[in-house]
């Protein structure tokens with residue numbers, strides 16, 4: 324590998340634009356941009372100009388970019404349906420990979436990715452930036468204080484009742500968009516907070532505009548072609564249970580991005596985080612009176628997305644593997660696809676069987 328590491332950036336707009344202009348910026352002494360790809364020529368040129376990349380390093384096709392560019396790793400931030408192609412091309416060239424969540428949009432795509440990465444022996448990390456916000460790190464510290472975890476309650480709720488309100492249009496047109504684009508973060512967070520993997524999952528995702536009696540409209544239901552709402556219950560290992568409420572058509576209180584509600588019921592008390600970002604511990608005095616105390620916020624060197632390049636570059640340097648390697652993330656991804664199967668079949672799904680399918684060990 325060449326130091327500073329050479330990066331082929333896959334995507335130039337949306338989240339990819341933020342990677343190019345924002346998330347990599349503090350690390351420019353440790354990496355350089357060797358190439359940039361986006362199918363949208365205008366977006367490619369705008370970000371290419373901002374990075375001051377020569378024309379010869381700008382591509383409108385992923386295949387052309389991998390054929391022409393010599394790089395140590397690629398950073399993938401295109402929509403989920405396009406992750407597999409980029410990963411397979413990177414693996415063919417022995418390049419390491421930092422990819423936005425989710426791994427891919429199908430079980431088959433994830434399995435192909437796991438197979439390619441294993442075959443090539445490259446490092447692959449998945450972006451799970453919400454593990455590294457100060458509010459979640461503080462919640463984790465509170466949980467560590469309270470002994471064993473009994474169960475986790477997670478609530479995410481956004482008011483995306485207008486088409487396009489959730490950014491890119493694909494999030495409004497794809498099937499299972501709550502779970503594939505949103506829920507993966509919350510399933511990963513449940514694992515992060517409980518320190519447990521999931522055994523089984525049951526529940527439903529749906530669109531109220533489609534399931535209510537014919538002729539009845541649902542305000543904002545037509546904002547999504549697929550399923551914007553979900554309720555799921557999980558049995559984790561380590562004796563932990565969890566529930567997840569996800570809603571992209573929230574008409575009441577919201578708990579949107581970076582403001583989700585989590586309550587972790589523990590042996591010694593409950594740790595609670597809501598949209599005011601203050602972590603509170605609820606516990607009982609010896610006389611049974613409820614006591615609530617605020618937990619001082621944890622300080623963090625690189626927060627949210629910035630923790631991702633920091634951990635990835637350390638890994639390339641020979642440092643420890645980050646918590647959200649591909650192998651680890653297949654456990655969160657198995658919850659996502661287990662949830663979809665649970666909803667489609669109406670049955671309780673063995674998540675470890677899904678994980679084995681994703682890993683190619685089924």
Ligand SMILES: NC(=O)c1ccc[n+]([C@@H]2O[C@H](COP(=O)([O-])OP(=O)(O)OC[C@H]3O[C@@H](n4cnc5c(N)ncnc54)[C@H](O)[C@@H]3O)[C@@H](O)[C@H]2O)c1
Pocket residue numbers: 333334335336337338339360361362363366385400401402403405423424425450452490491492504
């Ligand atoms: N971690 C987070 O907090 C977070 C937040 C939002 C999105 N994301 C993830 O980022 C990824 C991209 O989402 P987005 O919202 O930025 O989407 P987007 O549609 O806004 O932007 C994607 C960019 O990729 C380009 N593109 C699309 N297909 C391409 C292809 N085949 N080759 C090259 N370029 C292509 C588009 O032209 C666009 O510029 C998704 O995986 C999404 O889940 C993560």
